[in-house]
Amino acid sequence: MSKPATRAARRIAVIKALAHPSRLAIAEALQDGERCVCDLRDIVGADLSTVSKHLTLMRKAGLLDMEKRGLNVFYRLRCPCLMNFFECVDGLIPDKAPRKSGK
Amino acid sequence: MSKPATRAARRIAVIKALAHPSRLAIAEALQDGERCVCDLRDIVGADLSTVSKHLTLMRKAGLLDMEKRGLNVFYRLRCPCLMNFFECVDGLIPDKAPRKSGK
């Protein structure tokens, strides 16, 4: 088992790699299978260089595999449980109620 | 079902709320049950005001419940699947190999 400190650092890297609207959109788009960078650029709506950097960050965190075929680079998701986690997150309601006290 | 844009924003808020070493440590500490702020301050090792801000951010994202009893405020985790997700994340290996191409 890896060192707790290393494990925490890796967890942070993965979570940070998801903690941005464009990268979340990328992860969601890749649920249905691999896509190339220009596909993802169209989905995300940002500059190609920006998308490329997001993809690199996600890949270095271990979230994605990449495969170059001709001119295109294809990315696919490596994390099998993301959708479970996202659905679980969807069940959370942000805190809006006033703080309760006592019991 | 909520609007896709709102759902994505909520997902982002939750993931961002976890994307920091101190907040990850808080989430891990709360797996075993509720804790008060000064407990969590000892675990995280940051200033009390810093920990308090992290807790507020996590609560507003929907990750935590809070309960004031006397002088102490107790926090508990609301997200049941975090540990599953963390363990899944632990199974990912960050990308170190050179990029492969072709097939």
Add this chain to the structure above:
DNA sequence: GCTTTACTTGGCAGAATGGCCAAGTATTGA
């Protein structure tokens, strides 16, 4: 009512992140 304790919030400065533009690299077709 005052003091102590636990916690929250405001202010500010520094660190980290993310955008675009431009340049660079690799691959492919002519």
Add this chain to the structure above:
DNA sequence: TCAATACTTGGCCATTCTGCCAAGTAAAGC
């Protein structure tokens, strides 16, 4: 070999995030 295409990387600037310090608030004990 050259041009076109897909993609990556460097540079710079703006935005966001996070830390500490100090001040503020609420609850409890005396």
